[in-house]
Amino acid sequence: MIELYQLEQLAAFAQYGTLSRAAEELHISQPTLTRSMQKLESEFGVPLFHRTKNRMEFNENGMLAAEYAKKVLEQTQNMLDGVRALDRASHTISIGSCAPMPVLTAVQNATRLYAGMTISSECTDCEPLVEGLTSGLYQVIILPYQPDDKELCFVEAGTETLYFALPSSHHFAGRDGLYMKEMDGENMLLYADIGFWHSLPEQKMPHSRFLVQNERFALEELVASSVLPCFVSDITLKTDGPPPGRTVVPILDSEAKVTYYMVCLKNTFPKVKKLFSAYAENL
Amino acid sequence: MIELYQLEQLAAFAQYGTLSRAAEELHISQPTLTRSMQKLESEFGVPLFHRTKNRMEFNENGMLAAEYAKKVLEQTQNMLDGVRALDRASHTISIGSCAPMPVLTAVQNATRLYAGMTISSECTDCEPLVEGLTSGLYQVIILPYQPDDKELCFVEAGTETLYFALPSSHHFAGRDGLYMKEMDGENMLLYADIGFWHSLPEQKMPHSRFLVQNERFALEELVASSVLPCFVSDITLKTDGPPPGRTVVPILDSEAKVTYYMVCLKNTFPKVKKLFSAYAENL
DNA sequence: AGACCTTACGGCCGGCGTAACAATA
DNA sequence: TATTGTTACGCCGGCCGTAAGGTCT
Numbered sequence: 001m002i003e004l005y006q007l008e009q010l011a012a013f014a015q016y017g018t019l020s021r022a023a024e025e026l027h028i029s030q031p032t033l034t035r036s037m038q039k040l041e042s043e044f045g046v047p048l049f050h051r052t053k054n055r056m057e058f059n060e061n062g063m064l065a066a067e068y069a070k071k072v073l074e075q076t077q078n079m080l081d082g083v084r085a086l087d088r089a090s091h092t093i094s095i096g097s098c099a100p101m102p103v104l105t106a107v108q109n110a111t112r113l114y115a116g117m118t119i120s121s122e123c124t125d126c127e128p129l130v131e132g133l134t135s136g137l138y139q140v141i142i143l144p145y146q147p148d149d150k151e152l153c154f155v156e157a158g159t160e161t162l163y164f165a166l167p168s169s170h171h172f173a174g175r176d177g178l179y180m181k182e183m184d185g186e187n188m189l190l191y192a193d194i195g196f197w198h199s200l201p202e203q204k205m206p207h208s209r210f211l212v213q214n215e216r217f218a219l220e221e222l223v224a225s226s227v228l229p230c231f232v233s234d235i236t237l238k239t240d241g242p243p244p245g246r247t248v249v250p251i252l253d254s255e256a257k258v259t260y261y262m263v264c265l266k267n268t269f270p271k272v273k274k275l276f277s278a279y280a281e282n283l
Numbered sequence: 284m285i286e287l288y289q290l291e292q293l294a295a296f297a298q299y300g301t302l303s304r305a306a307e308e309l310h311i312s313q314p315t316l317t318r319s320m321q322k323l324e325s326e327f328g329v330p331l332f333h334r335t336k337n338r339m340e341f342n343e344n345g346m347l348a349a350e351y352a353k354k355v356l357e358q359t360q361n362m363l364d365g366v367r368a369l370d371r372a373s374h375t376i377s378i379g380s381c382a383p384m385p386v387l388t389a390v391q392n393a394t395r396l397y398a399g400m401t402i403s404s405e406c407t408d409c410e411p412l413v414e415g416l417t418s419g420l421y422q423v424i425i426l427p428y429q430p431d432d433k434e435l436c437f438v439e440a441g442t443e444t445l446y447f448a449l450p451s452s453h454h455f456a457g458r459d460g461l462y463m464k465e466m467d468g469e470n471m472l473l474y475a476d477i478g479f480w481h482s483l484p485e486q487k488m489p490h491s492r493f494l495v496q497n498e499r500f501a502l503e504e505l506v507a508s509s510v511l512p513c514f515v516s517d518i519t520l521k522t523d524g525p526p527p528g529r530t531v532v533p534i535l536d537s538e539a540k541v542t543y544y545m546v547c548l549k550n551t552f553p554k555v556k557k558l559f560s561a562y563a564e565n566l
Numbered sequence: 567a568g569a570c571c572t573t574a575c576g577g578c579c580g581g582c583g584t585a586a587c588a589a590t591a
Numbered sequence: 592t593a594t595t596g597t598t599a600c601g602c603c604g605g606c607c608g609t610a611a612g613g614t615c616t
Contacts (some may be wrong), residue, residue: 002359003286005581020595029583034597036581044363046370053589054595061370068362075358076285079351080327087329087344303570312608317572319606336614337570 004076006040007069009033010048014066019056088118089136093272095121096129096138099195101160101235102260103142106275113274123195139268140275144196144258153269155279157262161234162197165246167227177252180204187211189230191219200255201231287359289323290352292316293331297349302339371401372419376555378404379412380425382478384443384518385543389425392561406478422551423558427479427541436552438562440545444517445480448529450510460535463487470494472513474502483538484514 012022013033023030037056041048048062058066093110097103103121110119124132129141133152147154164183166173172182183205190201190210201210211228213219223230223243232248242248250256262279264272295305296316306313320339324331331345341349376393380386386404393402407415412424416435430437447466449456455465466488473484473493484493494511496502506513506526515531525531533539545562547555 001288002363003288005284005286018595030595031584031597032582038597039581044366046367048366051596053597055590056596060373061366064369065362065366068358068365072355072358072362075351075355079348079355080285082351083327083331083344083348084329086347090343301570313570314572314574314609315607321572322606334571337572338615339571 002040002043004073006036006043007072009036010040010062010066010069011073013037014058014070091116092118092120093140093275094138095119095140095142096132097121097123097142097195098126098129098144099123099142099160099197099260100193101233102157102262105158106140106142106262109278110275113278123193126196133263133265140262140264140272143261143263146259146261147263151266152263153266153276154261154263155276157260157279159234159257159259162200162251162256163232163234163237164229164249164251165223165232165243166229166249168245168247169227170229170247172249173247175249177250179252180256183229184208187228189213189219189222189226189228191216191231194231197231200253204253204255285323285326287356289319289326290356292319293323293345293349293352294356296320297341297353374399375401375403376423376558377421378402378423378425379415379421380404380406380478381409381412381427382406382425382443382480382543383476384516385425385440388441389423389545389558393423393558396557396561406476409479416546416548423545423547423555426544426546429542429544430546434549435546436549436559437544437546438559440543440562442517442540442542445483445534445539446515446517446520447512447532447534448506448515448526449512449532451528451530452510453512453530455532456530458532460533462535463539466512467491470511472496472502472505472509472511474499474514477514480514483536487536487538 009022009026012026013019016022016025019033019037020030023033026033037049044061044065046061047059048065050057050059093114095103095106095110097106100123103123107119107121110117126143126145129138129143130147132138133141142157143154164172164178172178180201181204185205185207187209188201188205188211190212192212192214201208211222213222219230220243222228224245230243232242232246237248262276264276269276292305292309295309296302299305299308302316302320303313306316309316320332327344327348329344330342331348333340333342376397378386378389378393380389383406386406390402390404393400409426409428412421412426413430415421416424425440426437447455447461455461463484464487468488468490470492471484471488471494473495475495475497484491494505496505502513503526505511506529513526513529515525515529520531545559547559552559
């Protein structure tokens with residue numbers, strides 16, 4: 001019976017040209033390879049090599065055999081990868097989100113509801129989210145709008161509202177509300193990881209410059225020690241309260257409040273029903 | 284390291300549904316299969332089966348793995364078949380002929396010139412011969428006409444002429460020559476294995492019936508014991524002489540004499556050059 | 567009782583490495 | 592002399608079959 005280890009050795013010989021070299025690369029002794037190839041030849045039933053006293057080369061049969069062997073090995077690797085990927089997918093729920101805040105609750109719920117499952121999450125733009133959902137990369141995605149595709153199921157997943165956090169000394173600090181347009185031209189501190197929110201200040205405040213911070217901690221330090229305005233959302237306000245020394249002013253633009261929707265494919269719905277129910281109950 | 288024998292066992296389990304049955308089919312003991320599958324599972328690193336106390340079934344991983352395994356095994360078989368076919372082809376000269384007579388000399392020559400090679404020959408119609416030459420099924424074919432394809436090499440390979448062998452009592456027995464049309468309507472004995480010659484009497488003698496014999500011996504017996512005319516060719520005449528009690532009368536139709544051509548592909552020519560030379564010398 | 571899967575035990579085949587040899591560049 | 596391939600020898604891991612045990616129909 002021909003075996004995969006022989007095909008690996010054959011492929012190694014094809015790659016490295018001599019038995020000695022191939023044996024070295026395979027971390028086996030060279031006589032072992034000699035014997036293996038002799039056995040392989042006998043199992044094929046046809047000569048695969050042209051031998052001189054101290055040189056061994058493929059003949060035409062061997063060339064062909066080596067080509068086939070590589071394909072078989074490749075396919076075997078595909079098998080391993082494919083099955084492992086399937087297994088991994090079977091106990092992983094992958095959540096994609098347009099923004100970091102709603103994913104927190106989602107991961108929390110999923111972790112609670114699907115004990116033993118791996119919950120993976122990542123933030124990206126809306127288009128790749130929808131594509132990823134279709135391709136199976138995500139089982140669930142969170143969008144800032146209601147999808148209108150018939151193949152998708154969705155449930156409301158909370159809202160998020162944006163505020164300005166102004167230093168008390170700011171000339172707008174006393175206002176009950178502000179349009180972003182009014183703040184246009186003022187430089188602001190901005191956290192990098194805010195998902196789709198990026199586009200809003202860029203559109204409404206084209207004359208402002210935004211000092212983007214990747215580190216949460218760095219942003220907080222700057223907020224505390226500078227007079228630059230920044231954004232906060234109601235979600236962080238609820239948990240952390242307003243930044244010290246800052247006055248929170250509502251943003252009057254309608255885009256400053258979004259409703260999130262948790263979305264999945266129709267045929268995936270049974271698998272994530274429990275997660276969706278957690279949100280439906282809240283309504 | 285995962286091995287092919289394990290994949291065969293996996294495929295057998297997929298086919299037969301229980302370890303016991305699969306073990307029986309594979310002619311190994313059932314505990315062996317239990318162990319093999321456990322090992323395979325550990326090598327995949329993921330569970331492949333759903334086990335109850337006395338039942339083992341595939342889970343989704345196992346389903347996928349079994350599908351892959353079948354493909355790998357199939358491709359492995361393709362490898363064996365392909366390499367063996369290549370080897371076989373490398374020391375086989377396959378000759379196709381439109382008629383049995385010229386192939387005799389060809390096989391004789393090929394056997395003498397290519398010691399150690401396998402010479403295989405078969406007779407069929409001209410169209411499949413040409414196709415078979417192009418597809419690599421034949422290295423050499425023998426046609427009753429000169430090919431006009433630029434991609435083909437050829438050499439004359441003798442002639443064959445057809446005669447009537449009439450009983451002495453036949454009213455045409457004294458003639459120096461006969462057109463086939465003159466014999467139309469007379470029933471004749473005919474050997475089955477005459478290749479392209481079939482078409483000639485069918486065309487020229489549409490009112491005759493032909494008593495086709497598959498066995499050479501049966502034909503000879505019938506020729507000896509009946510008064511039905513039959514055909515003979517100059518080639519058999521030279522070796523065996525005319526059938527006893529028969530008068531040989533030349534056929535005057537031009538189609539009764541053909542020149543054979545031995546044909547090969549241009550790029551195959553080097554491999555069969557020696558064989559072609561044998562005929563060129565005779566010219 | 568019969569079918570099925572698993573575990574335990576011991577035998578043995580076969581693949582492995584070491585060593586020694588032959589041939590070539 | 593260094594490199595390469597082959598043969599000989601003995602070790603030992605691992606695969607195998609037998610036997611025994613447990614569960615379900």
